[in-house]
Amino acid sequence: xxSAAQAEGYGQGDGSGSILEEYLDTLVVMPVEVMRYITxxxxxxxxxxxxLVRIKEAQNAFLEKASEEVKxxxxxxxxxxxxxxxxGNEDYLALEKTRASLQQKIAEKRSISDQxxxxxxxxxxxxxxxxxxxxxxxxxxxxxxxLGFSKNRxxxxxxxxxxxxxxxxxxxxxxxxxxxxxxxxxxxxVDTSERFTLPVTKVVTLPKNENLSxxxxxxxxxxxxxxxxxxxxxxxxxxxxxxxxxxDGVSTGVGSRGGAGASSTVFAKVQxxxxxxxxxxLTPKRPILAKYVFQAPSQK
Numbered sequence: 001x002x003s004a005a006q007a008e009g010y011g012q013g014d015g016s017g018s019i020l021e022e023y024l025d026t027l028v029v030m031p032v033e034v035m036r037y038i039t040x041x042x043x044x045x046x047x048x049x050x051x052l053v054r055i056k057e058a059q060n061a062f063l064e065k066a067s068e069e070v071k072x073x074x075x076x077x078x079x080x081x082x083x084x085x086x087x088g089n090e091d092y093l094a095l096e097k098t099r100a101s102l103q104q105k106i107a108e109k110r111s112i113s114d115q116x117x118x119x120x121x122x123x124x125x126x127x128x129x130x131x132x133x134x135x136x137x138x139x140x141x142x143x144x145x146x147l148g149f150s151k152n153r154x155x156x157x158x159x160x161x162x163x164x165x166x167x168x169x170x171x172x173x174x175x176x177x178x179x180x181x182x183x184x185x186x187x188x189x190v191d192t193s194e195r196f197t198l199p200v201t202k203v204v205t206l207p208k209n210e211n212l213s214x215x216x217x218x219x220x221x222x223x224x225x226x227x228x229x230x231x232x233x234x235x236x237x238x239x240x241x242x243x244x245x246x247x248d249g250v251s252t253g254v255g256s257r258g259g260a261g262a263s264s265t266v267f268a269k270v271q272x273x274x275x276x277x278x279x280x281x282l283t284p285k286r287p288i289l290a291k292y293v294f295q296a297p298s299q300k
Contacts, residue, residue: 062086069082149181150170169184185234218295222241243268245290
């Protein structure tokens with residue numbers, strides 16, 4: 001629960017944010033995260049249905065072939081021998097592979113469901129405890145929530161026409177029209193850069209002054225499908241979280257965005273898709289600034 005002392009400390013770090021900004025960073029993420037989890041489960045359902053169709057077709061074809069093979073069997077032993085031989089052919093192996101894929105999707109959906117339940121329960125408990133104190137603060141200070149989209153806030157934005165997540169910053173947000181937010185490229189001049197008006201569901205606020213424990217809570221387990229800035233670029237690419245956040249206290253000089261280089265900074269290790277090292281044939285585990293790593297939402 002948020003104590004009075006903690007509440008009074010919100011927004012007093014560098015004086016640039018509202019009293020509620022730090023709290024809103026976590027509070028308003030919840031409905032967006034819920035939507036992501038539900039979308040992921042829907043996508044898994046669709047993929048599972050396709051797997052079921054393929055399994056049914058493959059099973060019918062395999063059974064027909066098996067029936068033909070054992071028709072001429074002279075004995076029960078001979079029949080069993082022919083069936084065992086069939087288990088080694090490509091059709092049977094492909095069927096088993098599809099079954100394994102389906103089981104993996106079922107397990108993944110169960111895991112996402114558990115994460116959704118735990119996240120919702122924790123956030124609802126916190127909201128219930130904080131509501132009264134924050135209500136008093138609003139009336140006292142007159143601050144209005146900006147849903148975390150304060151001007152120049154760093155975000156990841158999905159640009160549908162290019163099918164890419166870019167590193168951007170908030171240009172403007174109107175609380176009276178909370179369904180959309182205007183962003184610009186993070187590195188471009190605000191006056192000359194192209195502005196993108198996007199649904200808030202396609203814009204992910206990046207952590208601000210996130211400490212190690214908060215990063216670990218957000219990126220809690222290896223194996224998560226994530227998006228992360230690839231070193232030396234300004235775009236987020238798909239990958240797998242292979243190392244939960246950790247603090248690197250060794251200065252290695254000035255590094256490119258997302259990659260190692262800053263001293264005493266929180267990192268997470270990511271294996272990017274299609275990032276195989278030609279020399280070794282292995283996919284490197286790249287250290288990425290944790291603030292530039294987030295769980296992958298739907299791109300639809």
